[in-house]
Amino acid sequence: MQGAAVHRLVTLLARGGGKEIANEDIKIGISIWSSTDVLGSQCKRILDAAAEALGVQIQYVDQAHVSEKVTASVEQLCAAGCQGIIVCNSADTEMTSAIKTCNDNGVYLSQFFRVISEKDNPDIYQVAKDSEYFIGAVHENEVENGKQLVKMLLDKGDRNIGLIGWEQGDATWLGRWEGYKAGIEEWNKENPDDQAKLSEPQYAGTSSDGGSKAAEALMSADDTIDALIPAGGGGDPLQGAIAAVERAGKVDEIDVVSTDFLPDLGERLENGSMAGESGGHFCDPLYAFLMVYNAIKGNYTDIAGNFVDVEFPYLYVSSPEDYEAYEKYFVDQLPYTNEEIVEISEMSLEDMIAKAQSLSIEDAAARAGK
Template structure:
């Protein structure tokens, strides 16, 4: 199959794996490298021996929800990867409640997980998560999140120093926010209400930065046709929260012509849409958001959604592969490094756009079992390249279309 993924796989498998930031090595090399890394990170944890028997590998997933729209899609691809590789996976749903987020890491370590992937809520939670993993020799990677080097410099440095923290798989959230607000501005919307999920969440703050940047750029270029963005209403991660937030914004501003429920797994968006429908304003208020809904195609067609970003749900798959290879001893030398894995959003703004996404990401998973095994054999550099190239077009080419 002529695809970027296949080309990356072939190149990676043909290349000689070298020890380094994204190194692959034997079990003995891994132990030596891990000893050195643990020493340089200042942790007391002994080197974690490589696990060669996949049936003995257990990877934990700390997630806001494994049952809502986005979370259930993440679980599908992670379960498929676990089945393809013959490893065990365990989930803990923490609802982005800070104490539950930190407790989830302790719970997964106690359950015998050698590696954990986590979608945390705030950077501060990562202090405890990193310490727990350092103390127990458990590998850790973030998904849908990255620690802010600017706003959380001490936590970022702790992650970088750790012999067990691998890195973060995340999107360019400011760019995402700006792209979404531009969809609304291009449709003629000028009075935009904003719904966040949790104050202080790094991903939410990134999206908010993008929304504000888009509006600011518009106003600078169109001083006679200004747009405004409301202060956010916070919804948590529930449908009821999204509904109440939308109702509050509509009540506060009768001229509201657009809403951005910023995300939170999909449920807040569904609540906001329902509130707009109950108010009889579906044709008056355009809605864009992040995290695809299962009926997004219909909603783009009937006008209850104007556009959306997200939909890939493969972000945690890349974090899963990073942790898997660390447990196997294929990736080593984490202390002093912070692997920043950029991941692309998919954008749809029409029913036709969604049909292509639905064909390759909903009706079927974008990777077969054989392709998931091939992905697990990539070195870290090639894995990052594969992540960067995940797209509707790539999935279509892998399907032979």
């Protein structure tokens, strides 16, 4: 985010003559693809902790990344009396409706794991930027993520990579795909005698069964595939793809990398059913939640024209040793205590963004050991 834009979003005590809303009267809605799959349940865990720490109400709507359900979920949460909503998954086109609904109802809104593409959808981006209620987005650099995952595979000697997407047109998927292709192109340019290739994507949706069928289709179409990238979709497509590779007896022949850590990632890195993964934290929704919370409290104002773009760093693991420290500080316990969540909620927007961007395994370990 541009510094000038951050500074225009000043921190104030309260809106409307200094009259502050009590935390117990605040209700924040969560429109999420799933609150029960691998990544979604991790998101729910930290959001529940934030709601408890701040003493606010929270309400979930699972929308399965079905377009009409995404837009309906925002309407449902507004009707339920939420003063703020965070949303994911949400394609750019769906955000037009979501932002209008929130504008009409005076409800604050932010995205997590997603950002509206200013390049691909400038009109929608402008609608978001002009809104007095749409704060912005918390997400990762997906192009760089894609390049890093391809590099993991190429460094392991893989040259024929099968690709599994989840939903056509999803902004995060498109960013990752761009990164995968860029990684292959860079390698091939630098290694003319050792070329690599990437398949066209098979789409899996967000289910384990979809991931399994997509992996089977790729392996059936080309029995020389030596790597698979199930690009994402919450973790379930990845589990289905791994199961398909195991059923085919090709664990030793096909390296699998993906985004969004599985709960048994350490074991899978040990037994070879996964070669590496990116992701590792589920705190995007926490920061989107805290941005909305502060807007409701009146602490963040002058929102129109000041789109907040918070880019989170990914974590990467490619060995059991890499995963061990992550498990200790992100799985066995949350990376933030309730007290730290309260402290973050009281930060200025500038400081909150800096706090988000400093999150790492080393940062969590240092705070846990203080």
